[in-house]
Amino acid sequence: MKALALGGLAALVLALAVILGPTHVAWADLxxxxxxxxxxxxxxxxxxxxxGALAVSGASLQALVRNPLADPFLLGLSGGAGLGAVLxxxxxxxxPGALPLAAFAGALAATALVSRLGxxxxxxxxxxxxxxxxxxxxxxxxxxxxxxxxLSDAVELRNAFLWLWGGLSGASWLTVLVIAVxxxxxxxxxxxxxxxLDLLALGEEPARHLGAEVTPVKRRVYLAxxxxxxxxxxVSGVIGFVGLIVPHxxxxxxxxxxxxxxxxxxxxxxxxxxxxDILARVAVAPRELPVGIVTAxxxxxxxxxxxxxxxx
Amino acid sequence: MLTLADVRYRYxxxxxxxxxxxxLDARPGELHAILGPNGSGKTTLLRVALxxxxxxxxxxxxxxxxxxxxxxxxxxxIVGVVxxxxxxxxxxxxxxxxxxxxxxxxxxxxGEGAADRAAVTSALERCDAADLADRWIATLSGGEYQxxxxxRALAQExxxxxxxxxxxxxxxxxxxxxxxxVRDLVDRENLSAILITHHVNLxxxxxxxxxxxxxxxxxxxxxxxxxxxxxxxERVFEWPVEIQQFDARPQMVPxxxxxxxx
Numbered sequence: 001m002k003a004l005a006l007g008g009l010a011a012l013v014l015a016l017a018v019i020l021g022p023t024h025v026a027w028a029d030l031x032x033x034x035x036x037x038x039x040x041x042x043x044x045x046x047x048x049x050x051x052g053a054l055a056v057s058g059a060s061l062q063a064l065v066r067n068p069l070a071d072p073f074l075l076g077l078s079g080g081a082g083l084g085a086v087l088x089x090x091x092x093x094x095x096p097g098a099l100p101l102a103a104f105a106g107a108l109a110a111t112a113l114v115s116r117l118g119x120x121x122x123x124x125x126x127x128x129x130x131x132x133x134x135x136x137x138x139x140x141x142x143x144x145x146x147x148x149x150x151l152s153d154a155v156e157l158r159n160a161f162l163w164l165w166g167g168l169s170g171a172s173w174l175t176v177l178v179i180a181v182x183x184x185x186x187x188x189x190x191x192x193x194x195x196x197l198d199l200l201a202l203g204e205e206p207a208r209h210l211g212a213e214v215t216p217v218k219r220r221v222y223l224a225x226x227x228x229x230x231x232x233x234x235v236s237g238v239i240g241f242v243g244l245i246v247p248h249x250x251x252x253x254x255x256x257x258x259x260x261x262x263x264x265x266x267x268x269x270x271x272x273x274x275x276x277d278i279l280a281r282v283a284v285a286p287r288e289l290p291v292g293i294v295t296a297x298x299x300x301x302x303x304x305x306x307x308x309x310x311x312x
Numbered sequence: 313m314l315t316l317a318d319v320r321y322r323y324x325x326x327x328x329x330x331x332x333x334x335x336l337d338a339r340p341g342e343l344h345a346i347l348g349p350n351g352s353g354k355t356t357l358l359r360v361a362l363x364x365x366x367x368x369x370x371x372x373x374x375x376x377x378x379x380x381x382x383x384x385x386x387x388x389x390i391v392g393v394v395x396x397x398x399x400x401x402x403x404x405x406x407x408x409x410x411x412x413x414x415x416x417x418x419x420x421x422x423g424e425g426a427a428d429r430a431a432v433t434s435a436l437e438r439c440d441a442a443d444l445a446d447r448w449i450a451t452l453s454g455g456e457y458q459x460x461x462x463x464r465a466l467a468q469e470x471x472x473x474x475x476x477x478x479x480x481x482x483x484x485x486x487x488x489x490x491x492x493x494v495r496d497l498v499d500r501e502n503l504s505a506i507l508i509t510h511h512v513n514l515x516x517x518x519x520x521x522x523x524x525x526x527x528x529x530x531x532x533x534x535x536x537x538x539x540x541x542x543x544x545x546e547r548v549f550e551w552p553v554e555i556q557q558f559d560a561r562p563q564m565v566p567x568x569x570x571x572x573x574x
Contacts, residue, residue: 063402066399068402198412199415201402203395206395206399208384211384211389213384
């Protein structure tokens with residue numbers, strides 16, 4: 001029943017994304033219009049896949065760092081991935097297949113830096129310090145990105161600006177194909193680690209006592225979450241807060257067990273980003289907002305609400 | 313089942329051994345208490361015994377196999393642990409939390425079956441916590457929470473049960489409840505239990521064997537009557553005490569400095 005409702009909602013927002021837009025397309029022409037076929041459909045699919053990837057990445061990272069306020073953006077992964085992508089563009093290495101790899105490398109570098117900073121003495125990762133380190137690394141990566149973008153040539157600047165605030169206007173069947181190729185493996189890895197994530201939420205030592213091989217699991221989850229974030233950032237730039245809010249909302253219906261939570265988060269993340277992108281395209285038509293602005297405008301107030309709930 | 317033989321362990325970079333010459337033999341049907349002041353190496357001993365740390369010298373074995381070589385999942389099927397602390401960042405219901413104890417028994421792609429749910433129910437019943445099953449963890453009292461955590465360890469269907477200060481913040485009734493419960497489980501189900509505690513008198517009343525640690529070294533091992541002499545207790549806890557007998561078990565009464573001593 002819950003699954004049916006979520007599926008129905010997904011179908012609804014995808015349909016709306018195809019129907020609505022700055023250009024009016026008559027009902028009869030929906031199936032033949034090139035605007036629909038080459039722009040709206042791939043863009044809706046891309047938004048859905050990117051939102052799903054970010055939400056699953058967020059849900060996994062929250063369990064891993066035992067902090068319900070974590071997500072790829074706040075942990076600095078998105079910033080690192082964005083910087084990786086911008087460096088690749090600036091270095092003219094930006095084929096559509098190579099960009100996700102550069103973003104993945106950036107996300108991994110950010111992860112390594114954040115966990116190094118979050119390590120207190122030689123103890124376990126402190127979930128609170130980790131989040132602070134993530135915000136700092138993310139801000140630093142953002143600053144370096146902006147610097148590179150400001151210093152580069154006009155055309156590249158225009159392209160690279162998309163990475164800073166996230167945008168799906170570059171969507172095409174090629175970008176859909178790219179992300180569809182990069183997503184399955186990390187998604188399977190995370191789904192296979194779902195039970196270990198349930199255990200890790202108790203802390204590392206209790207998880208070991210319940211049979212989790214903590215060190216390899218952490219490594220796998222970080223790698224997979226970085227790959228998802230890298231793929232998402234490579235095709236759509238830095239989009240925050242999807243990975244934070246969606247797992248929270250899904251926990252109300254699906255509980256805390258990741259075998260149910262991860263698939264639900266994927267669909268929920270897809271729905272949220274497709275809806276946010278409709279808003280980004282329609283709200284100020286014929287101009288367009290970066291979709292990352294929309295998710296931030298919705299996400300920050302919700303974040304504030306969650307912060308209050310979890311700290312009182 | 314679980315044995316330590318002449319174990320030595322030093323944390324990397326530390327000035328002295330955290331454990332030195334410690335032995336322990338946990339047998340089925342026995343409750344083993346580990347006593348000692350703060351920093352005497354009790355928790356380190358558990359880490360070595362459970363294979364989380366590898367001893368620098370001596371042997372730590374579980375069912376004949378070196379503890380650190382056990383895959384965690386296999387070990388979790390025979391050793392259930394109630395650690396001192398765990399985190400509760402995400403809201404969860406009691407039944408779900410106890411189900412985590414079944415995870416070592418589940419295969420990668422299959423969900424839990426009727427047998428697993430039955431094991432959870434049985435574990436909750438044995439811990440007198442069946443009526444808590446649908447409560448949220450965050451709404452439990454300290455005593456209820458510890459019974460639920462013990463139920464989770466029992467859901468693993470272990471033959472060894474390890475508890476690290478399970479009654480640390482409980483009041484008298486809940487503390488006694490928990491000790492009685494652990495004693496019952498050991499007697500009825502022939503479990504081997506290892507219990508770390510600061511409560512010398514309760515350990516003396518409930519345990520079959522006691523290991524007294526001081527600065528990482530054994531200061532006595534054996535039955536409570538053998539170990540808890542006035543001499544040993546005063547040396548280890550660095551406080552004057554008197555030992556009295558109750559129910560043929562030694563009970564330690566700490567003395568006041570001026571009042572009780574001439």
